[in-house]
Amino acid sequence: MHDQLRDLGRQIVQQEDQKNPEKRSRIWNCKEILGAIETEQMKKEVVALDLDLRKSYSDFVIKSEEIGRFKSLKYLKLNGEPSWNVVVLQFSNNDFIDDSKLQSFVKMARKLKVLSLKGCDKITRTPDFFECPNLESLDVDRCSNLREIDGSIGKLSCLIGIKIVYCPCLEFLPEDIGDLVKLEHFTIQRCDGVKRLPESIWKLKSLREVHFSTGWDSYLANS
Template structure:
């Protein structure tokens, strides 16, 4: 197969494509810009990426035995889009992901990855960060918090973290993200939102479904159009009369005996 000038490689449902065959392809296709592997159930580890420095988009979707991302992924300085979805054997991400200085879109969903790598907070080019995990904490060391460094993400528009192991207070730096439109922290152990959240000038969607440690909400930005909250601990709701742009409001107060559901469309 002559791949010297190939810029897009997309494989779907190719079980004959194993680690060694993929490695051979990558070594030849040195001008590659897009690599997409979907339902390739013989891939256990990613190839060494140093041979494809021009790669811009990388996708691993429904690769059922994929369990390791090679550390050379950090050498992909042109990478803009990284998507990992339904790779149920993948439990860790390499810290070298933090070297992807041009990464704008980062999706890790429906995997067993324990947490985001600490280095992710160096990626100042990020516009969209989606992270949902099926990993349940075995010990307290598996719990994690969003760092104060999140305030450096000046280009961030979407922050979605749905991990049952995310805990604690949302850092005040979240209020200094001028472009943030969507904030979704559903199914987490987040316990408190900072007052600075009212300073977000473009926030339209705030979702805190199944956040059972949240007891009250601060004053919210007037830009909100969608607010969805459910909690077993919610005791205090702010005055929402300032939310003139609100088109959907879901407040679910969960009780051990029954549910109280207030919905406005």
């Protein structure tokens, strides 16, 4: 009975647009999903993707910006371990990404070097950075509900730059930032809740530039 209901539901969805899968609300056929992912236009109708990469498409590379084009996406299921050789993960003005989904993406992208989050209002905390030990750049901009920078950030021995801009709910920065041995550029701007920088920044021997501001007042220090 379950299979019959599933097949009936799929028949109904398929009638939404038989020629253009990216204009349906749901896509489950692997070939159709990959075809929709590779097209550059925005997909506003798709709310669910069920992708099985365990068989013929185990070496397929999925890029974060390709997933980001599904503006209405609420459900994403990836079966198998995709060859997600992503070094740059960027989400802009995306209502799909929340804390758990972001953690899942980061976990798959073990080679990640750049993480950029802009206008992602469902993000309340950064991911556990143990999942991305090669990260070199963290850029968080206009994430209005961000409240916490995970303390594991101190374990990022490759991190060179941090930029956090206009995150009004963020109130403090972890002292673990002082353990970032390669950090050169550190920017905190218009995060009104952050009243001071962590004392541990004086331990940062590689630090070359600091930008710190609350509201419109700014502080700039160059080594």
